[in-house]
Amino acid sequence: MLTEETHRTTLFEIFFDLVFVFALTRVIAFMGDRLTPLRLGQGLLVLALLWVCWNNYTWLGNSARADIGRIRTGTTIAMGAVFVAALVIPNAWPPPGGSTNGPMALVGAYIVLRVVHFVVYFSVAEESRRRALRIYLLVSVIAWIPLIVGALLGGTAQVVLWAVAIVIDYGGAFLSSTFGRWTLHSPGHFTERHSLVLIIALGESLISVNAGVGLQRVRGTVVLAALLGLVVTICLWRLYYENSAVAAAEALARAPS
Numbered sequence: 001m002l003t004e005e006t007h008r009t010t011l012f013e014i015f016f017d018l019v020f021v022f023a024l025t026r027v028i029a030f031m032g033d034r035l036t037p038l039r040l041g042q043g044l045l046v047l048a049l050l051w052v053c054w055n056n057y058t059w060l061g062n063s064a065r066a067d068i069g070r071i072r073t074g075t076t077i078a079m080g081a082v083f084v085a086a087l088v089i090p091n092a093w094p095p096p097g098g099s100t101n102g103p104m105a106l107v108g109a110y111i112v113l114r115v116v117h118f119v120v121y122f123s124v125a126e127e128s129r130r131r132a133l134r135i136y137l138l139v140s141v142i143a144w145i146p147l148i149v150g151a152l153l154g155g156t157a158q159v160v161l162w163a164v165a166i167v168i169d170y171g172g173a174f175l176s177s178t179f180g181r182w183t184l185h186s187p188g189h190f191t192e193r194h195s196l197v198l199i200i201a202l203g204e205s206l207i208s209v210n211a212g213v214g215l216q217r218v219r220g221t222v223v224l225a226a227l228l229g230l231v232v233t234i235c236l237w238r239l240y241y242e243n244s245a246v247a248a249a250e251a252l253a254r255a256p257s
Contacts, residue, residue, distance in 0.1 A: 023086035103151035132180020139172025
């Protein structure tokens, strides 16, 4: 069922976002385990891959209801792929000569996410949007090649090739919007999805304090550190919801279709 301008986020999409945010927390845990510039860069590359997927499914849910029919089936499969990707993130960057199972599992889950998205989107998209989807699909398939090769090689080659793949993939989104047509059915749904996934992520950051503190006796320094985390979370909330979110929603509502 195609959506209308009044369409809003469904509970099923929020459920999908919960799984996605779980993957985000795994990325953060991966980067925090050994805080080095290389580890941060690796985590950001994985985050960029996950963000591509989430954004694509947000566009899909804006075009047709995500909680019924084939889109619900496809999104359910996508949740499984996101969950697998999240679980293998700590093993996604083996040393040169190490096992390729981790990075290949992550790449495989990512490709499943993209293929399911394209298949479902083509089945519900209007003819005017299918040209953009074809362009995006072609460029995305090209981007999967360096992803696979990088996963097989590991080491520095993996970092470089995955960065190249991400640039190609994001470039594909730009080309498809330039030579095709992407139209938001409901600007309100689009802004609401971004607001909700961020509030879930902020909530998860507070929940993760429990994992850091544990059940041992809490010292004063731990309390201060936890309060600092709360203050940072509140600042992030205000920065987005009291400033950027409202302005972005108004600008998107005024933008021509």
